[in-house]
Amino acid sequence: MDIKGIAEEVYRRTGIETTERDVEKVLSGLAGSSHFWEVVCAARKPFSVVAEIIEILKQTKLVKVDEQGDISFTPEGMEFLNSSRIAPRKDYTCPACEGRGIGLEKLKELLQKFDEVTADRPKAIIDYDQGFVTTRTVAGRIALMAGRGDLEGKKLLVLGDDDLVSVAAGLSGMPAEVVVMEIDDRLVEYINNKAAKFGLPVKAIKYDFREKLPEEYVGYFHTFTTDPPETLEALEVCMGRGLTGLSGEGCAGYFGLTRTEASLKKWNLFQQLLVGKFKVAITDIIDDFNHYVNWDYLLESIRDDYTFVQVKPRLNWYRSSMYRIETLSGFKGMENRSVPCELYVDKEALIYRPGKSVDKEKKVRYIKN
Structure with missing residues (x-):
């Protein structure tokens, strides 16, 4: 062959x-x-x-x-x-910035403080398909938002936060206000407790982005950040919620998109959605910006029919590119109503098994914040 x-x-x-x-x-x-x-x-x-x-x-x-x-x-x-004239792949990624193009020297204190404050963070669980990013990734996100003028003195919306970006943002002292909308009760309580203990301008509320955005937060924020699920339906709804929360032209949204669960065809369709329907500009795509810590339940949640797959990873292999979008004149969010959608499974999902159906009840275990 x-x-x-x-x-x-x-x-x-x-x-x-x-x-x-x-x-x-x-x-x-x-x-x-x-x-x-x-x-x-x-x-x-x-x-x-x-x-x-x-x-x-x-x-x-x-x-x-x-x-x-x-x-x-x-x-x-x-x-x-x-x-076939195929050579081994060579990696030319800068080891200092891990390919992000962002130096973290000015955030050394934040890196240390964040690790200290979040040492008791809730464990990632399968119920919400959680898997949080490394501390250097969190700091990179703070630096990127700050460098683009989207954090200091701004109101930040965080849609889903097992990464605890809200805590890092609060510790940085830069944003005026941070509101977290999170489905996991454990994280809502944890973030609010940390905010109270350290005097951070951060508040977390329980929220499922398939439901309408609380009216008081429509058009309220300058910036949003999220790690969306990667079915096209979920991407559309998640972006719609974030954009609905923004206050006008020149606001920004940040989110990750993988190549592991999203082909370039899906990227193309999603980019058309962003530019065509939502009327935003894609200003940045930084490859492999987000590095995820390996989650304990990985092997039990994926296919087990190939022996080479059922091997514990020896690197932080799951990564996503960081997108930044900016709203233009006439940008659109979405109608603020409840929208049922397929969050978890399509042919490109990590948990999808070709030739096998996915139990609807089982899907509930795989919400990605």
Whole structure:
């Protein structure tokens, strides 16, 4: 089977459009690492696409998988790799800023204080598909918003906050006010307790973004930040809520979008939604800005039919690009009413299993804040 044939077979199995270039990126990742999660991180393709490509390579005896789940090329695989003129992927990311292009020297005190204050943070749980980012990522978000003029003296809306960006923002002393809208009662209580203890201008309320935005917060904020679920329905509703909360032209929204659960086709459709429906400009997309700490329930929540997938990650492999959008004259939020939508599962979701239906009751376990 050639590279084109592999791409066609992956599409048949997953229903996700897969190109020859996608296959080449996975092969290049495999040439540089035997660890599945490192390959997912390097390939920047949906999880199920990477898994199916590797499984096809295994079935065609181009790679083999040992008892520890490590993947290596067979002699036939090495010949295939060389004849296809595919080289191992090389990483040129700046180790100091981790590719964000933002120095954190001025936020050293904030980094230390944030770690101290949040040492007792609630554990990420499967009920809401939680997985929080690293401290350096949190500090990077604060620096990015501040550098763009979207934080100091501003009113900040945080839609979902297992990352505790609200606490970091409060500790920075920059925003005038921070309001967190969060579905997890544990986090609502935790954030409010920290705000009271440290005198932070932060308030958390319980909220499910499928419900209408509280009227007092419509058109109230200068900036919003969120980590949205990545079905197109959920992306539309989440962006709609954030934009509905903004006060006018020149306001900003920040959010992450992965390549692990969102193909470039989905990126394209979503970008059309942002520019066409909501009338905003995309000012920044910073690749791999957000690095997530590995969550304990990962292996129990994903497919278990491939041995190379059921391996504990040895790096913070789950990452997302940081978007910044800015409102234009005539920008639109959304009608402020309850909107039921599919939050959790589509063909590109981490928990999606090709050929298997997902129990509607089980979906409740996979809300991403």
